[in-house]
Amino acid sequence: MGMTMTQKILAAHAGLPSVRAGQLIMADLDLVLGNDITAPVAIGEFDKFGCEKVFDRDKVALVPDHFTPNKDIKAAEQCKCMRSFAHSQEITNYFEIGQMGVEHALLPEKGLVGAGDLVIGADSHTCTYGALGAFSTGVGSTDMACGMATGKAWFKVPSAIRFHLTGKPGRHVGGKDVILHIIGMIGVDGALYQSMEFEGPGVASLSMDDRFTIANMAIEAGAKNGIFPVDSQTLAYLKEHCPKEPKVYEADSDAEYDRTIEIDLGSIRPTVAFPHLPENTKVIDDVGEVKIDQVVIGSCTNGRISDLRVAADILKGHSVAPWVRCIVIPATQKIWKQAMDEGLFTIFIDAGAIVSTPTCGPCLGGHMGILGAGERAVSTTNRNFVGRMGHVESEVYLASPAVAAASAITGYIADPEKIGK
């Protein structure tokens, strides 16, 4: 029986000719990631193992991005713990403030993930790198600690759902709308323990940034990973960023899938997830009148340069509604500089938005835009759980940068199509 793309990568890293769904394997890791929230817990565990050095100082990445620049004394202590560990272990890929960015935007940009790699990260959105044809998945701090110590992790080989993509997304429809549409269809546990494998002629019409956004939110459907085939766009991206030779794995033609879901990209409308689950989706035409207080454009889901360009294009020549706070957060220093050089900041600032240094910040209710009781935000982030962005009685509506920018202008959740030029 054939293997899925994910199964092939897992088999190769376990040194096995083949694997099947449900099999428990021990696999070699190409990269182990942690951040300022999860790494301190992992470091505590690592110290308990009584092991002196990490398995490979080039294969551990530590990114202080969640509560940074340090939001309070406790956050400062956590970052300090990670920083001293990085220094004493001589970790190559530790990114201090000034180099740092939101981890899942940063790692691909720095070329730390290549096609065919196996990556674990103590952060659930580690699944983002599936866009590059890698197997990557989120784990907890103890797994991260074991990964750092041994360079290995155990996995249960997942079965897969195949998403056969056809057509081309319409105007103002991007990767975010595609993945919200899918989560709305299958639910927040629709892909529990499974891989989401995307394929079909529609893939070519999705930019790398679209694919990062889609793979990023695979976890929001409960998936173990989301993965895209490697095509000419992937190879071009990797050539520009990653020094490693890409290892291209393709699903076998007789690979077994739990089910196949057909997605016509051309039929997807801009989509918004209502509180308090990413599966509570409505197309923009059905949202009704929802007055908002804040807009956040950023995060590992939608803080990339193309996202900022889309938002700037809509905000250009308009003003943010007087009752709305609009916060733009480029995901990395490189994206920040690029946006500045392209003149996007002038557009944001003229419109009455603010631009923050890279940080996870409000995405997880950390800092830089916390909501009060009863307040509503439209956010390009990935979770809208109760209290995710602040007070338990606040509400988060997940949307694309286009919908977020349009909503900032009108002060209500808005269709970007309706904003005049």
Add this chain to the structure above:
Amino acid sequence: MMQAKGKVFKYGDNVDTDVIIPARYLNTSVHAELAKHCMEDIDSTFVQNVQDGDIIVAQKNFGCGSSREHAPIAIKASGVSCVIAKTFARIFYRNAINIGLPILECPQACDAISQGDVVSVDFSTGTIVDETTGQRFQAEPFPPFMQELIAAGGLAGYIAKQNEKK
């Protein structure tokens, strides 16, 4: 600790890691501090009412959301002896095992058990008994290595013990 007995706190579908332990408290990893805010955003009286040995029973996809190990840590540190759900989100499942918080999947038990019932669990046989109603349910028992791992307080302790044996 191959058995647990306690009163039940019952929750619904998709209890996510943000309500188990909100991110605003993640600027620390001190277990007792995390326990003080466990379940706060879904059940503000949980922390006052929970006693050592109590059991959480929920529906499907328990622990969905972030990879924060702080979530099972907060539950364990608050005294909870076991979580029973129809299904668990996969990262939470892994984390719970790794830190030594026993979890069981048993849809029938989750439908039948009510808030406040006293329930006992035998991890080696997978038997769940609702002492209040007398009903019995069968979950998949833990394989021996997992029983050892939980007894060792989690993966770190287990690895340390294995090293000692060598």
